[in-house]
Amino acid sequence: MIEIKNLSKSFGDNHVLKNISVKFQRGKVNMIIGQSGSGKSVLAKCVVGLLKPDSGEVEYDNQDFIAMDLDEKIEVRKNIGMLFQGGALFDSMTVEENIMFPLTMFTDMKKSEMRDRANECLERVNLAGKNDLYPAETSGGMQKRIAIARAISMKPKYLFCDEPNSGLDPQTSIVIDNLIRDITEEMDITTVVISHDMNSVIEIGDYIMFIYKGENWWEGTSKEILSTKNQEINDFVYASEFMKTLKDKLA
Numbered sequence: 001m002i003e004i005k006n007l008s009k010s011f012g013d014n015h016v017l018k019n020i021s022v023k024f025q026r027g028k029v030n031m032i033i034g035q036s037g038s039g040k041s042v043l044a045k046c047v048v049g050l051l052k053p054d055s056g057e058v059e060y061d062n063q064d065f066i067a068m069d070l071d072e073k074i075e076v077r078k079n080i081g082m083l084f085q086g087g088a089l090f091d092s093m094t095v096e097e098n099i100m101f102p103l104t105m106f107t108d109m110k111k112s113e114m115r116d117r118a119n120e121c122l123e124r125v126n127l128a129g130k131n132d133l134y135p136a137e138t139s140g141g142m143q144k145r146i147a148i149a150r151a152i153s154m155k156p157k158y159l160f161c162d163e164p165n166s167g168l169d170p171q172t173s174i175v176i177d178n179l180i181r182d183i184t185e186e187m188d189i190t191t192v193v194i195s196h197d198m199n200s201v202i203e204i205g206d207y208i209m210f211i212y213k214g215e216n217w218w219e220g221t222s223k224e225i226l227s228t229k230n231q232e233i234n235d236f237v238y239a240s241e242f243m244k245t246l247k248d249k250l251a
């Protein structure tokens with residue numbers, strides 16, 4: 001579990017995060033949603049240690065991350081898998097080398113052990129045998145799956161995904177969503193997904209936090225989000241004609 005307590009972050013006069021508190025549960029897909037510029041990425045960066053909050057606490061399984069020294073933080077970071085927008089694969093490395101990269105950086109595993117682990121991860125994302133391809137030789141959906149394989153290569157306890165469906169068609173998005181949900185359950189990971197995609201929220205979001213102007217405005221389940229009377233959420237969820245029509249039909 002990850003617990004955030006009273007976290008605030010400003011850039012000059014721009015008060016981006018205002019006293020955010022929330023718990024992200026283990027074995028669940030926890031989603032952060034909100035308008036562009038509401039502070040989702042800044043929150044995620046504060047939680048993984050890429051930005052320093054002005055105040056507040058971040059606890060990984062009851063351990064205060066912000067108060068840790070560098071060595072302790074590195075130990076926690078080894079347990080965090082990250083899936084960046086666009087995949088962020090290394091173009092000059094093969095698929096296998098990309099997946100083995102965290103193992104090379106953070107473990108003493110032998111090359112043969114790393115290969116075995118890379119093969120396991122490739123199998124899990126249905127890309128067995130694609131080891132020697134370069135990212136440029138793969139599709140956008142495959143690149144996302146390779147990035148997921150890399151993110152789980154260290155058997156993480158925590159997984160952060162920033163817009164995992166960006167740039168994907170609806171069917172491929174569902175494949176990626178299902179993979180994230182299944183891996184979360186199988187490996188009992190505390191998964192945090194930043195998303196704009198209401199389809200993903202409904203499909204795989206176990207628990208959803210809605211940030212509005214830097215505040216934790218609302219939190220609840222994917223079922224609850226469809227029926228809440230909260231105006232700001234309704235403006236966000238039912239922004240598209242499609243969702244409005246769906247709402248009217250279900251009413």
Ligand SMILES: Nc1ncnc2c1ncn2[C@@H]1O[C@H](COP(=O)(O)OP(=O)(O)OP(=O)(O)O)[C@@H](O)[C@H]1O
Pocket residue numbers: 011014016034035036037038039040041042043
């Ligand atoms: N390193 C930074 N320095 C200064 N301001 C920043 C920095 N990073 C983010 N901001 C500001 O923080 C605010 C929130 O940005 P953030 O990237 O968290 O939004 P977001 O909700 O993730 O948006 P999007 O959905 O468009 O990615 C914005 O006003 C942005 O300009």
